[in-house]
Amino acid sequence: MNRLLAGGEPCRAIVIGALGRCGHGAERALHAAGLDPTRWDLIDNLPSLVPLESSTAVSADLLPHLRGLLDATAPWRRCADLFATKTTEELPDD
Structure with a gap:
């Protein structure tokens, strides 16, 4: 053929x-x-700045919240409270 x-x-x-x-x-x-x-x-094997720029932006936005992690500031306290509530709820019988 x-x-x-x-x-x-x-x-x-x-x-x-x-x-x-x-x-x-x-x-x-x-x-x-x-x-x-x-x-x-x-x-695409060409080097790109997009991942670097994205990482830098996310890190800059996240850093202030991470600083409050040990102090249980508002976002972390809400997450911990919601986690505690959801893990103690009973699951519906299916």
Whole structure:
């Protein structure tokens, strides 16, 4: 089958998204048919500042709340109270 296109050219195949579930299946099917497909995936290996900027922003927003964790300030007290309430409630009979 490798050489059976009109004109005698070898068959070619490309699997886009070869690392995904469907891509793996497509690749196996092409191999079973005697073809060696070209695998292609969009993987961005370029360095990016977006994760750094996001981490910095989240850290800056969270830090004031973390400072109040040991003092049980309002957000942490509400969380602890809600946790205590929910863990002592009886579950409904199903």
